[in-house]
Amino acid sequence: MDIVNVTNLKKIYGDFAAVNGVDFSIRPGEIFGFLGPNGAGKTSTINMMIGLSRPTDGTIIINGIDVRKQTKKAQSIMGIVPDESNLYDEMDGFDNLCFCASLYGMKKEEREPKAKRLLEQFHLTEAGKRPFKAYSKGMRRKLTIAAGIIHSPQILFLDEPTTGIDVESARQIRELIVDLKNQGTTVFITTHYIEDAERICDRIAFIVSGKIVAMGSVPELMESISHGYRIQLAAEENIVKYAADLQAHFEGCNVNTGQNNSLILVSLKRIPLLPVIQYFDERRISVYEAKExxxxxxxxxVKVTGIEAAKLKKEKEKGGMSK
Amino acid sequence: MKSWIAFWSILKKDIQNYYLKPPNISWGIIFPLSWTLMQFVRSGSLNIIEFLPGLMSMSVLFGTTSMLAVTITFERKGRSFERLLLAPISLNTMVLAKITGAILFGIFNAFVPAVVAAFFVDLAGVNWGVVLLAVSLIAVTSTLLGLLIAVSAKEVFEAQTFSNFFRFPMLFLCGLFIPILDLPVFFRPLSYALPLTYGTDILNGAIAQTNILSPLLCIPILLTFAVFLFMICRYNINRKWIL
Known part of the structure; x- marks a missing residue:
């Protein structure tokens, strides 16, 4: 049974449809990525799912609970990490965590040891005694995630978790997300960092202009635009002159020239590497690189959204690309 | 039990983060103190008993409305208020926790003029039980007015401006320093439409025996105002903060 079922979800502001009939489901224990450019409807969708915004239409069922009808009950099983840290600047890290735990009804004897454990796990033990306003961006982000999971939620919503933070903190956060998944937490993550999604997500949905334009696992999505297998070969000397001969030698293969005097073999079937390397070996040519x-x-x-790579890069930079 | 834990945590956090901060403590003491001394210098010790109800009402009004409106607007701007909206506690519990801090701060403010006055005049004849009840009811209604302002304001400066828009006319309309019967006739209906009028009148009775209405009438009216304002605030929060 799916832990999340979203059906025909809509959010209309006047004439503008921020979310326009979105359907998806999430399996228990998976990391589900929600990708799209800025203004695509990611945050509007997440806000409706967590009960911070009312849908114009549609249903959101989380673990059998209708979010629209039983918002508070649904919120009790959610962990929420917004795109901007929303902890209290004046309070130290430890007190912030304890306060967040108390909002979920955790008693002092439960929340204090849990806060200490999380500070340790997130490498913030020392910083736990400092006020939140003195934290770096990466530390703020980590503490906000810790605050989102202190009550051991069944599902964690992460809105742009690695935006605008340094490379090391981003890596640590990705590892934390994978750890949470391994512990059985379902994770819903919105991001416009495609590399992040590719690394950690089990399934991904692409949203553009309020509509989901593609959804599936990473291999499934790649398969959807892939036409056959391609292998690039590079050798110490120029091997471009062997292109025609190679094509004749390997039936069903097309051979194209690539960058830096490399060759690209294209086939609808998988291409075994050994015969190709032997072919060059017989001609006393050392192949130093063969990659799929x-x-x-x-x-x-780029293919499913129609958004050009250059525009995407610009958006990443706007979002504080620091990878 | 879970709601109680959350309620207590929000209240404790607000008291520690906002109300017990030096600027607010000093505001809570210096503001009523300076007004009390000013009235004392102007009128002499014989008249201070007449001014005390008004001073106490004013201290509660300013303490509660400004603090709650500013703290909520500040939290909303920093998005930490979202954390409370997303917590699995009812909106009523959250609102009650937020206003309780301001109510306690208002009650503390109210007794500053009383303590100062005690050095100059004999307050033995004051009915302190009724005073505490009146101050609490003024604090509740004023805090809810502050919450109404907080729901409408987006910026801290907006909250302060809106607060002043309500507060200063109330100083003159609610019998704090000018008896309602001395006001022009056309202003009086407005006076009776404001909860502070009834709270101040109870204080006038308990401290100076100069009330114009029975406390048995004023108390239910103030309670009705409190329930009515709470319902409006709850409705507005639901409408404006959960989009």
Whole structure:
């Protein structure tokens, strides 16, 4: 049974449809990525799912609870980490965590040891005694995630968790998310960092102009735009002159020239590497690189959204790209 | 039990983060103190008993409305208020927790003039039980007015401006320093439409025996105002903060 079922979800502001008939479901224990450019409807969707905004239409069922009808009951099983840290600047890290735990009814004897454990797990033990306003961006983000999971939620909503933070903190956060999944927490993550989604998500939905335009696992999405297998070969000397001969030698293969005097073999079937390397070995040519060229998730994104790679890059930079 | 834990935590956090901060403590003491001394210097010790109900009402009004409106607007701007909206506690519990801090702060403010006055005049004849009840009811209604302002304001300066828009006319309309019977006739209906009028009148009776209405009438009216304002605030929060 799916832990999340979203059906025909809509959010209309006047004439503008921020979310326009979104349907998806999330399986228990998976990391579900929600990707799209700025203004695509990611935050509007997440706000409706967590009960911070009322849908114009549609249903949201989380673990059998109708979010529209039993918002508070649904919120008790959710952990929520917004795109901007929303903890209290004046309070220290430890007190912030304890306060968040108390909002979920955790008693002092439960919340204090849990807060200490989380500070340790997030490498914030020392910082736990400092006021939140003195934290770096990465530390703020980590503490906000810790606050989101202190009550052991069944599902964690993460809105842009790695936006605008340094490379090391972003790596740690990705590891934390995977750890949470391994402990059985379902994670719903919105991001416009496609690399992040590719690394950690089990399934991904692409949203553009309030509509989901593609959804599936990373391999499924890549498969959807992939046409056959491609292998790129590079050798110490120029091997471009062997293109025609190679094509004749390997039935069903097309051979194209690539960058830096490399060759690209394209086939509808998998291409075994050994015969190819032997072919060059017989001609006393050392192949130093043979790699499979796969479409990236960014290729999928560009294809399904129609958004150009250059525009995407610009958006990443706007979002504080620091990877 | 879970709601109680959350309620207590929100209240404790507000008291520690806002009400017990030096600027607010000093505001809570210096503002009523300076008004009390000013009235004392102007009128002499014989008249201070007449001014005490008004001073106490004014201290509660200013303490509660400004603090709650500013703290909520500040939290909303910093988005920490979202955390409370997303917590699995009812809106009523959350609102009650937020206003309780301001109510306690208002009650503390009210007794500053009383303590100062005690050095100059004999307050033995004051009915302190009724005073406490009146101050509490003024604090509740004024805090809810502050909450109404907080729901409408987006910025801290807006909250302060809106607060002043309500507060200063109330100083003159609610019998704090000018008896309602001395006001022009056309202003009086407005006076009776404001909860502070009834709270001040109870204080006038309990401290100076100069009330114009029975406390048995004023108390239910203030309770009705409190329930009515709470319902409006709850409705507005639901409408404006959960979009």
């Amino acid at each position: 060229l796969r479409p990236t998730l960014e290729d999928v994104f």
